[in-house]
Amino acid sequence: MFVVTDSAAEFYKSEMELNQGDCLRLFVRYAGSGDSGGFSLGVMSDRPATDDFKKEVGGITYFVKPGDQWFVDRMKLDYDAKCGGVLCDLPSMA
Template identity: 30%
Template structure:
């Protein structure tokens, strides 16, 4: 399993959230909503430090991660985080 954050998503986090080197972005599981990854669940995003990161990547000094107890959401696959300018949204796909 790996976590991939595209350059478009990285640029979006820098511009919209003011992220800079040393920051951490958590992707977490929420019950409800629409998702391309799991039915009845969706992904949330928070700017916070990891507690027990199970999967992470560092892009341009920013740590992106998921906690260990939420990795079930990906069914053993990697997670691709992208940004779509046409709809102005961050999207998640199994990779």
């Protein structure tokens, strides 16, 4: 469903001071207009429910609520050292 690379996982662990076993919720946000129709990716600390889609990377559980799965379908989060941030490839917005 979605990919979080090891380098992106390390970035989140460092920037958000995450520990082994912590969880991050990935969700769709509406923030105006733009190439993605105003949609963007939100990230927050949270705990998954039973029916959420979950993926563990580097000791951190990344998860998506069922209502947000359409947005992260085939998404790839990767860290780019040149720009110093996470790149979010969202095929659902192409």
